[in-house]
Each structure stands twice: as C-alpha cells, then as structure tokens.
Amino acid sequence: MSDFRLRVFQAVARHLSFTKAAQELFVTQPAVTKHVRELERSYGQRLFERRGNRVSLTEAGQLLLAYADRVADLHQQLTEQLHALHDTAAGRLRLGASTTLAQYIIPPILPGFQAAYPRVELTLLNANTEQIADALLRGHIDLGFVEGQVKNRDLHYELLLHDELVALRRASAAGPPAQPVPLAEALRHPLVLRERGSGTLEVLEFALREHKIKLAQLSVALYLDNTEAIKSYIEASDALGFVSKRAIGKEVAAGRLEIVPVQDLHLSRRLDAVWVQGQPLPQPAQRFLTYAHRQLSDVHNQK
Secondary structure (H helix, E strand, C coil): CCCCCHHHHHHHHHHHHHHHHHHHHHCCCCHCCCCCCCCHHCCCCEEHHHEEEEEECCCHHHHHHHHHHHHHHHHHHHHHHHHHCCCCEEEEEEEEEEEEHHHHHHHHHHHHHHHHHCCEEEEECCHHHHHHHHHCCCCCCCCCEEEECCCCCEEEEEEEEEEEEECCCCCCCCCCCCCCEEEHHHHCCCEEEEEECCCHHHHHHHHCCCCCCCCCHEEEEEEEEEEHHHHHHHHHCCCEEEEEHHHCCHHCCCCCCCEEEEEECCCEEEEEEEEEEEECCCCCHHHHHHHHHHHEEEEECCC
C-alpha cells in the first residue's frame, strides 16, 4: 500500500540531498534519482530545483511533501492497528543516531533485530546530536540515539551506555606516553575536532571550561563531521584529536594510532536513547529500544 517512491521523495526533501537520501534508505544514488524522476513524470511537475550542488523544493514539491507525510502517518497507523490484532511487531521504524552511535554502536545490532522482526521497515538517519534532536521534534524520526551534555526540555532521555572520549595521535616509534601529559602540553598540538552541533565537541567544550579554556584559544587545524575522517586526518598529520574510545580499537591494535593520556581531563559521557517528551513510542520503536538494551548489555557483560 505504501509507495516506495514517496519514501524516496520524502528523504530527499528532508535532507535536500540525493546522496544523503540514498544513505538513509540503503539504496544507490542513481536509484533515488530514478524514483524522483518517475514521480515527476507521473504528476507532470518538477518536484526539485537543482542548481549545481544545491537542491530545493518547488511549489509542487512542497505540496506533495505535505500530502506524502499525511499518507505515511495514516499508513503507519493502519499497519500498527492491523498487526496489533495479532500482537505482531510490524510497520515503519525511523531511527536516527549521532555519528559515534550511527557508525560503531547501532549498526551491529540491526541485523539481529531485522531477523527477529522482519516485518518492520527500518531506516537509519546519521546526523549530529543537534540534528537528531531537530529531526525528532519535526516528526522525521521515531527514536533517536545521541551523545552530549546539553538536553532539550522537549525530549525525553534514557541512558543507553556510558562512553569515554580519549586524546588520539598518530602512532610514534616511542609509543604512547608512559605518564599522562599535562593538559597545556597536549593542547599545544594542532587539533582536529568534530563540528559544531556534535555531542563529541560539546563534551570536550564542557571539560575544557572547567579549566577556564575556550575553543577560541586553541590551535584548531580543522573541524570534521565524522570520526572516520578525524582518524584518517590524524594518521597523516601531527594533529591531536578527541574521539570515542569505542571507535579506535582496530587502529590502535594495528599500531596506526595511539591514545595520549591527559592529566586532569575527564571526558566521560552518556549515550542516550531519546524521543519526544510526552509522546508514546510506536510499537516498533519500543521493541527496538528493548532489543538494543538487551544486546548492548550482553556485549558489555562479555567484556
């Protein structure tokens, strides 16, 4: 009953990007373009204006988006009510996760959930913490997973995991420091940091604030929007970066990167599940949250 072409159109309209829509839906960019063109031929209207790398909705696209959102909501309600008659989990589940979670924590548990609940249509939005909060409040996703210190009063947060950020540099012949280095010495390195709006940068800012240090005082070589890019940059430079300890196991084991302990710099943080305050989670989201808690608890207990 649900038209996949409309889901593709909605994803492009949300991101204003064919590439990001393809990533969210796990399809190729040419497939996204094909579905949009089919819709445009079907309605005899251009839905997007494309000017170079910029994409915007036409008036017809804005109208279609309003109706497509209503159709998707009605289809979701119908699916949940029909399957509730037999207590089976089915329907649409739109997840969103900030970068650390989306790259290293959530994907490994998705195949097991899909095997257990094959009737759930699953998508995963990868964005920073600020963007995930915005997507929840706009109704673009059902359940989010975020990192960071600042909380939005309109959202409900539930602890998923504890995490730790570490300072990281290119592996040296001498190996990592035997003793923690002074904070001032560590910060004399050029730094490569996550972008504004990310939970990782927010945690670092809060920790530095305790030492009366502002980002503007630091020598920042580059801001990047994902951990993989930061690790690659560090491997090719003398920069120091701050990333989740969960994200560097392979590179440290292979001797490409090394952790630099820093005196009096505490970078522990929460990784939270989050949804709109006062709104019940859809049944598929409830199932996934329960499944995620169970799987991540099992992994923690095995370590």
